[in-house]
Structures are given as C-alpha cells and as structure tokens.
Amino acid sequence: MITRSNQIWLTSLFVFDLLYLILTAESAATYIGSNCNNNTTYTPNSILSTNLNVLLNSLTTNASQQQDGYYLTIMGFGTTNAVNGMFLCRGDVNTTTCQNCVTDAVKQIKNRCPNQTEAIIWYEECLLRYTNKFFKFYSIEPRLNRKDGNNISGVDFDLFNETVFGLLNEVAIEAAHSVTAKKFATGEIEIRKIRKKVYGSGQCSTDLTSAQCETCLRNAIGTLRECCSGQQGASALLASCIVRYELYQFYTISRTPSSSSSSGKNGLGRKTIVIIIFVAFLPVLLLFLGCYCKRRRSRQRRRTMLKENFGDELKTLESLQFNLATIEAATNKFSPENEIGKGGFGVVYKGVLSDGQQIAVKKLSRFSGQGSIEFQNEILLIAKLQHRNLVTLLGFCLEEREKILIYEYVPNKSLDYFLFHPHKQKLLHWFERYKIIGGIARGILYLHEYSRLKVIHRDLKSSNILLDDNMNPKISDFGLARIVAIDQQQGSTNRIVGTYGYMSPEYAMHGQFSEKSDVFSFGVIILEIVSGKRNVRPIESHDFDDLLKTAWKQWRNKTPLELLDPILKESFSHSEVIKCIQLGLLCVAENPDDRPTMAQVVSYLSTLLVELPLPREPAFSLDMGMRINTTTESSSGQLTSKSTGSSINDISKSQFFPR
Template sequence: MKPTHRQSSSSPIIIIFFLLSLLLNLSYRAEAQDEPTYLFHSCSNATVFSPNSTYQRNLNVLLSNLSSNSSDYISGFTSGTAGLAPLDRVYGLFLCRGDQSQASCRDCVGYATGDVLRRCPKEKVSTIWYDQCMLTYSNQSILSTMRDSPFLVLYNTANISDPTRFNSLVDEATSILPLRTARSQIAGKKFAVQRADFTMLQRLYTLAQCTPDLTPTDCTMCLQTGAGVLLRGSHGARYFNPSCTIRYETYVFYNETAVALLLPPPPAPAPQPPPSLVPRPKVGNDITNAGSLQFDFAPILAATEDFSANNKLGEGGFGEVFKGVLRTGQLIAVKRLSRSSGQGAEEFKNEVMVVAKLQHRNLVRLLGFCLEGEEKILVYEYVHNKSLDNLLFDSEKQGRLDWSRRYKIIAGIARGMLYLHEESRLRIIHRDLKTSNVLLDADMNPKIADFGMARIFGVDQTQGTTNKVVGTFGYMSPEYAMHGQFSVKSDVYSFGVLVLEIISGEKNSSFYQSGTAEDLPSHAWKHWRDGTPMEVLDPILRDSCSRNEVIRCIHMSLLCLQEDPADRPTMAMIALMLNSYSVTLPVPQQPAFFFRSRTDQLYSESGEPGSSKSTSKSMPVSVNEVSITEVEPR
C-alpha cells in the first residue's frame, strides 16, 4: 500500500506503512540476493544542486569512497566528507545491519550508492533504507550527530493473541535494548538483539542498532524515541531514522549464527580432568574449530566395548548406533556410518562443522566426530528415553504417553523442524523424519535425530531432484518416492504421517483393517470424510484427552498429506495452527497415497459413479517398513 505522508512545522515527516504480514516477512535470507531489499527513501526538496556542479562532483566522490574497498565493512559503518568549500562540501555515511556479512554489507552499499542517485537525482539531502543497510548524505554536518528526522515506521496490521502479555514482553524488550545497544561495542558496533518466549511455539525477537559515532546518551535517546512510537499489539513493527533502528517480530529476522559469532567468547573454564574422548591436536590446514570436535578412535572403541552388539541401539540407512560410556561415566550415542558414504575426509569434516552449529532444544546435539581409516563416526548426546517408537508402539509402555505428553511431543517436533527449515543459518531438509528419529529425554521432550545426515553422508541437500532417495517408505511424499523431487514440503508430508502415528498409537506401515493392507493416512481420511475423526485416536486416550486438540491435530496432519506440495502448509504455518485456535484451517484434500480396502465402494476399476476423482496413483504397499537408501526415481 502507499505510504501516508504527514508534515507540520513542528514535527518531522512521519511515514507510516500499513503492510500485510507477508510483506513484513523479510528475513536475513534476503542476504543471498543480488539486490538488497528496498524499504524506503527520503529526498529533501529544500535544497537541490545543479547538474555538473561542484556539489555533484563532490557527491560522486563521496559515494565512490563509501562504496570502495577501503570502507570498513567489518564494523558495517563508514562516514566521510568530500569537498573543501563549505557551500559545496558533502557529508555522508552508511550503516549495515549488525548481523550482515562483509560481502552482504559491501553489496548493499555498492547498490545503494547508485540507487539513491536514481531516486534522488538532484537533492542535496537524501537517505535510503534497505533491509540490509542504510545510506545517507547531506550538505550539513551529520557526523556524530543524532538525527531523528526523517523517520519511518512499518508495522504488521495482524492482531496478536493475548495482546496484554505480548505487549508486556515488547515493553520489556524495548526498554532494555536501548541501554544494552548504547553500551555495546562488539566488533565496533552499537548493536544488540534479544529473544523471549511468548508461547510454547512462538517467540519475540527484538533488534536495536545505532550508528557507532553516536554517544551512549544519544543512542539511548534515539532508540527510546523509536520504541515509543512502535505500535503495540501487532505481530511486528520497526522504526528507522538516519541514526538508529529498533524492531520486533514474532519470527527470527536476523542471522542468529552471525550474531552469536559477534559475541565475545565465554571465560575459560577451570581446568578439568582429561576427558575420555581426547581431542586431536590441529594439524596443517584443518578447518576452523575442527580440532575441538575431532576425537581419537581408541576411546570410542573403549566406550562402546568395541561396538558390542549388547550396546547396539539401532540401525538405519546411514549406519549403526551404539551406546557408549566414557571413563567419567557420561553416556554418549555413537553413530558408525556405513562405508558407502560419498564423502571424502575433508568434505565430511566440513559438513560435520555445519551440522554441529545447528543447536536447538528439540534437536539431538552433535558432540563430535572421528575419522580413522575408512571409519567415519559421529558422537551425539545420549537421550535417556530412547526413540519415540520404542514407547509409542509398545502396548506395555504406551500408557506413559498420555494425550498431554503426545501433544507436547507434536509441538516440540514442529518447533525443531521449523528451526531446521526457516530459523537456522542454512535450510536443512531432514528427508527421513519418523518416530525412530525422534528421541525423548528424561522429561519426555522430543529431540529430532539424524538431521543433516544427508549433508554428512554426501547426498545432495538442496531443493531439487536426486537419484539417491534417502528415507523410509510410508513416510515419503509421493513426489520424493516416485520422482526423487524433494523440498521442505517433503518433510511436511513426513510430519503429517508422524502426527497420525502419535495420535493413533499405530504404525503406518503395519496398519490393517478387515484383513486388508491399508495405510494410516487412508484410515484417517475415511474417518474424517465420514465425520468420525475420534475413531483415529488411540483407544487408551479417549476418556482423557482434549477432543478439540485431537480433531485439530488430525485436520492439520491431513493438510500435510495432500498430493500437491503447494497445498501443504509450511512448518511456520503448522506451528501457528498448534499455537492459535483463531487460525482457520483450510479444508483438506484426499491424501496423496490413498489405499482403498476391498469393501470401499468409492472406487471401482470399471469407473462406476462414486469413484474417486483424485489423480493420485496407489503404489504397491509393503507390510514391512523398509529404509530406502538408494532408489532410481521413475
């Protein structure tokens, strides 16, 4: 929508955007684009310069200097002047968002120096904002000066649930951050972020930044002014002026990994006894920090008793997993990768380093790795309650999983997958999400295992088409199983199957009805279609559950199982569905793989009336669950 301009003699120009949620969902992923994400510009008509004038030549020199290799792209801030005569002197500066890389900062500034002249071709005073940087210049001194005009406010018009508590969190964050930002000098930046839990599935993310040349007092005042005009009760809002910015959102919009790297290292811990897993010293050109994760083979052999069968926890397409005990008594899980891995040693180490940086409370933590000859080994934290399938599909143990725990597990898995898809430093597609890859800690909190294994094992990981299908039949989306096409929506399909298994307590691949092989999604769809969705629920839970939660989870799972990937929700939408009952769920379509029993009269080979109109094609069903590690796509 068009900005609203308001101007008076006693107040600066106020520019307010009324933007929809989709337009505000600008995250740090824009960093990879060639052009920065444009937000707004301001051209003051009070003073203009003539073509080919001395001022224009000085301006060109200044912009060239600001975008040159000599600028400080590490701190993300450079200021300067051009011209000698006071009437023709130009003052300018740029500020890159604190989480931006040197390359992103350089690209944004380089683009801005040309873009601002296209938008403000003759004005002596101009400012242009992008999501990644800000550039401003003037014929008056602006260096080390707090400028509160012009300013820009953008906000999301969608209302937030529980606005009282949410506004309290916003007030707390926007009152603390100005002081923290003003006192910060991390990497030469006045920059700070804050994160707070709003609900089980939603967080508040806040960012504040000032130009480093401001005094702490001016920086605090600038940010407090901005915080005062931010709209409360909406999903997000941001304030800009040429000297500072403050913003809050309910999604992560900055690069958390880059921010973490800016922070000073914690103080060195007190000396500890030698660990059982002895890190190898760095040798030659080992990748950064690899030495802190690479361990010797002998202690791993001792911890697992030479990979004893008694210590074996499980086996999958990537290899075997063993329980291990260090000399200190600490328990670990050791994954011994199969020797068909497509990775070389250096590539393997690099991928391990990437995956090790992915840390979330709903992900199993990767502690380290070992390379010994042809052996490639991963060392993980040990999760005490083993895998979800160990409890869920055991008639004697499944009573420990009441409905509140199952709902908590569903929500935790959704949080972990949302982190992998949208909130982590890079997008990770799991490609084998299933009950055996969800572990439960001592408090029954779910932790997703085997994330990033496609990277570590040497399988292509970006969205696209692969000739090496990694996953488990029954959890695979149709486009992945039949054509090798995968994306985040492939994981969403797997999540849908997983949710139905948690609700029903039944295993998809061994589900039967009336003696005829039928998968769980088909069973759930028929009960949904017939208006009896509670029949899908595990019988032991029917007298002790929230009916609304159960039906909503079944509804959500069927949305995940739709044939067209575009029709499936994202993990962000799934998190919202679980978190807010004000969100209306769309009507689900028939699942992609719909196995009809012999008694189901909706289908007939002769094409009688009542036959399904779906274009889904049934695949041969296998009673036994099989992990597929290499399949040629059709």
C-alpha cells in the first residue's frame, strides 16, 4: 500500500527526474563539423602528444570555471613541441551548457582528428581548437559554411540578400565593439514586403582586438555571399569568429528587469530628512570642515598612490603629476569634440593648458590592457629619456581611479596614417620617407646605446611612430619597453608582448629579446615605408606572401624597385631606395647575428657611398595587427590614427601562440 508520504516522495522524485532530463536536453551539445590539418601528424606518446593531452584536460577543467565562456592556454611554451588551444562558447549559453559542449568537443576532436597537430571542431554551442602553430584572425581557412538548403520564396533575392547582409554587418560592428568581455552580439530585422524577420548573430574570440574582430567577422560574412545567397539560413564558422542568420530566433536574449520598490522611495525619504536635519544644525562649519578634510585627504592619497606605484622615484615624479581638474579644464571635460584618437587602450584628447601649451591627453580605459605595470613603466622610462626622435612625456594623473598620460601634442598623427590611408599616401614624398627612416633609426640607437638606460622597446611599429609638423618622426608607446643592463646582450621572458608582423622569431617563439629584436621591427617598418604596404596579406588577396616574402622575391629576382610604392614612381632616389630595401632585408634576417646593429644602420643611412652585406632570406613573419599580453589592449594613443593595427595582450588567460 502506497502511503501519502511515499506518494509525495515518488512525486518529488518524478519532478526531479523530469527537471534533470529537461536540463540535460537543454545543455546537450549539438555537433556541426570539424576540420583536421591532414598535412602533419605527431607520434603517439611523443612530447607533443603529452602536451596536447595536458592541454585538452586543462580546457575541460576550465570550462566550468570561466564565466565568460572563453579560455586560451599553451603547453610546452618556448619549446618546439609547444601546442596551444582554446574554447569559445556561444555568448548566450549558460556555464553548464558550455561545460558539456567543451567536454564532448575534447572527446570528439581526438576521435575525428587522430594524431593531428592542428584541429578545430564546431558545435551549435561552442568551438574548440588546438594547433602547434598559429591561427590567423583574418584568414578564412579553416572554415565551415553551413546552409539551410532551402531558398527564400515570396521575396526578391536581391532585397533578401541586402536585408540579411545589412543586418550581419551591423551585428559584426556591435560584436567587435562590445563593452562586455564577450565579443558577442545579436540582431533582428523585418524584411520589407513580407512579414518575416531575419535573426542574426556574430561572435569573436575574446583575445581579438575590436579591429581584428570586425575584420574576422566581415571575412566570414564574405564567405556567405559566395556560398549561401538566398538561403533561408546559413552560418560561417571560422577559427576565431562565427556569424549566422536564420528566419527564426536561434539565440537566447537575457533581460534584467528594472528594480523599483516602495522601500527605495522610503529610503530616499529618510535620507532627505537626515539631510534637512544636518543642514539645519551644522550649515557653515561642517561645509568648511568637509572641504578642508577632502583636500587634505586628496593630497595625501595622491602621495600614497605615487609611493605605492613608483617607490623611490617619488621625488623625481612628483613634479610631473597633474591634478584631474587641470586636465578636465584643458580638454573641456574630455569633450568628444576634442577627441583625436581611440583604441582598446582608451581615448586620446587634444587639450590646451592655461598657459596656451597644446597637449595630447591619453585617458586609459579602466578595461584597457595597458594596466598598472605598463602605465608605471611608460612614466618611469620616458621621464628619463630625452631625444628629438622620442615623444616627450609632460606628466601624468593618478586620481579618482583614472590613469592619464600627458604628452607633447604631435599634430600629424602617426606614420601608418600617411602610409596606408588611401588619401594621405600621396602627401608623403620620398625625401620625407627617407628622412623618417633616418630619424627612427637615430631614436632607436639612442635607446640602445646613448641614453642613461639601455632600453629595448619591444613594440616598434608604424602606428607607434608619430610625426610632428615638420614630419620628423617620434617614437612613442613605451609601456612594453624593458630596461636591461648596459653590458647585457640578451634577455628572456615568458610574457610575450608586441605586435604580430613586427616581432622577431626568436622573441615570438622563445621569449628571447635583445637590441636585435628592435632591429627586426625596424626592418619591417623600412619595408612598409618603401612599399606603402602593411606587413599583412590584404583580406581580398589570394596571394599568401606577406611583405617580407614579397620583398625577398623581388630582391632575389633582381627587380627590387617593383616593391616601391607606385605613388613614388615619378620622383625618388634610385640609390636610396635600393639601399633601404637592402637594409630592410638585412634587418629582418632570421638569425639575430646576421642583423646589423643600430649603429651600423645609422652609419649606412648617413654614408652616401657604402657597400652593404648581401641579405639572406628573411624570417617567417607573424601576421601583424594583434598584440600579445594578457592584460588587454594598448596603443600608441595620440598618437595613433583611428586605423587598425593598435594592439597588446600576454600569456595567462589570453595567451600568445605559434602559427
């Protein structure tokens, strides 16, 4: 006989089982497809095999711990058996669904891609990948295009495609510039003439910058135009981003209800009563006392912050400290009209001090990758460096949780703006380019040999070269620079920082840096200045050669002038162009010992007739645009134009890996 208590127990058990089945069904992973690199395999029980097993286990473990549904790590860093991996869960799924998807993906990727050195697997709820090389954020391979299989009916194809791709482009921009940690966005739009809606979503891996994310998503959208025009639903799944559209809502939108209650109103009333009583009894006395205490605390807090951040350098740097009120007055309270640059690091404003001096104010975002270490580093370094080809730091502000750097105002933005902006290229003549190359070289030589400190910049690139009103170059952004001993030839680190496309191979792969690391970056800049091209393959190009390989091919074929920017064909110095191309190739040699010192570079540039060594085939180039450093993203700031190529990011949560 079933008693009432047993009935209650059985009913509870049934409800529990039912809820469990519902939750399990909701969190079950739906496999879509995979891509295995069948070109290279690893030997079972090898070191690489061990590193991969540890990595996959780490991904599974961290799937339940990452609230943002993203995790990136590397095993065997700094060795030839290094392997990196990542999972990215869809932005709207919960932690349980994410964990189940990653767990299943780890099992399936080994079964579907046995002994492969590179593989990627896609699910409805997540993607997971690993490689012993690199995944390029702008590449459309590896990828998977999935389509509904049914063409749209009852509406013009062109109108449908216009609506779909217009929506996806808007979603791409919103995802790329998301203010949250997840680079995920959704959207919907109604198709004119028929009462149907299109729903779209886009998402990037968190390690990409806003510009890189937008590039990746736009490339993914481009593949849909080729494969899936007119389809009722389709998706493009790449290694670093995903876009999708359907005629039904396939994602979940979480809404947070606004909270208001009578208790809040009652609380407000009580506060009002307290304020009235307070004002009635102690009007003037407490006002003056409060102001005095506030100013005293503020002054003491600034000194304490300086002491905590800069230690023994307190006396040296105290004179460089600006108060926040002065900066707000100079920039009209950070007015958007004064904005001259923007990036993941924050915003740069033009300002005018009370004495009429123009300044550039770099206000770091609280979510910026340029954290306290880089902020302190830049202040301590630039305050002690003085050279006409280095940007001048006028001061800084540490107040009310703000981190602000104040520089001399450099009116002509950054070098990349003139090299790569289609309407500005023609303004940069050859004699100016040659002068800029010489100025950059002298600035780097000063850092390496003639300053009080021996400094390795570690992030030299065209967007970190500012141009004054006479087009003289000034090296900026010292947040990632390292001070080394005067007699020290080489250093090493497990925190790789820099920008793809400019990093020397020994630094990118093994964390070894020296003056020759900066020489490599300088060589890339030379070739960019000569060619007017970035050291990155254009998105629309089918040519897989980067700038270094192209330069080497032209040199080997004895046609180096083919590399020259077409805008300069009518007016240039034949001997200077040849010299610069040869010097650029010498600087990007794979072996650091084969690269010249900056003293030799300056000598070559300043000597009219000089015989340079023959260059060797350059190092394999990492594609530019993405900085590495887990703290986040940094930039030259004012310092730079609003173009792509800003950067930062290190090894911890977001990490750097080889491809």
